[in-house]
Amino acid sequence: MSKIDHSLFSVQQGGGQDERCPRCGSLLQLRQGKHGPFLGCASYPGCDYLRPLRVIEHDEDIEKVLDGSACPLCAHPLAIRKGRYGLFIGCTHYPDCHYVADVNDQGNSDPLCPACGRGHLVARTSRYGKRFYACDAYPGCRYVINDKPVATACPDCGFGILAERRGQVYCPNKGCGYASKTTP
Template sequence: MSKIDPSLFSGLPSAQPGEACPRCGAALQLRHGKHGAFLGCSAYPDCDYLRPLKVIEHDDDVEKPLEGSVCPLCGHTLAIRKGRYGLFIGCSHYPACHYVADINDQGNGDPACPVCSKGHLVARTSRYGKRFYACDAYPGCRYIINDKPVAKTCPDCGFGILTERKGRLCCPQKGCGYQQ
């Protein structure tokens, strides 16, 4: 019989021997699942209480607070955050405030949609990280382009926008070959 307690070297906090289940009063045991270790009730089929060992916090995704910037919704400071689709600007008071801004937005005016004339072409990022421009009146208008739009009309066909492609202005309308 070994004199060393194996729970000292497991790297995980173990349940204290006297700790009881808050639902039924039975002892809690250290269990292992596909997502890691957790504490579960020893009277499992009758009581399904479990508690994770790690506490999940929302502050892990905060990269850097932006000094001098204020959230327009709640007044707290804004921060550069890391999310599922890359970096973005969000409120530092996250669970209470859900303000989000695009990190690539320079604040210049978005050109009007040439198809519906109701919405504007705004920059979006796909789940693969590719940039595209789509109408913000989305369910009603599904216009989308890959190149950056410029708010100038085409002199040849009169289409509402031109696109910036390889340093030149081009007409995105099919059949029109205008380039500047």
């Protein structure tokens, strides 16, 4: 009383009816690997020919091509792409060009790091998707702030930056306490 259609499971072990290996002439078999099914030669240790069943397309992750934009490396159009960590801007000529830009970067100048004075505070994303700002001279300087930095010195203590949170600007220097409702 099984409702399973056994004709679905009557596939031969070979890749096709009489599909042969182009190197040695043996039959190709359907095999399973960590990246999915593939066709492999039946005389495997002697012949290592394999062919993926699905051709990997790099156009699958393109969300939208940005009209009027050009890659600074190869001059091909840029596109909004979907990756494992979210959306990013990348070149449409991907396997040959590896240009990548952040979607959230609007081209504004990053404020100078108040801790070291050499690096700039750049936006980063944690592995959990949380946004934070860190010094780009990382191994030497480990300054991090969670709120968006504003390139204005604190009027009370003279700290190099202010931070913005929910429309309020405050001084991130411990012990200062400066806060203002308006953005400077």
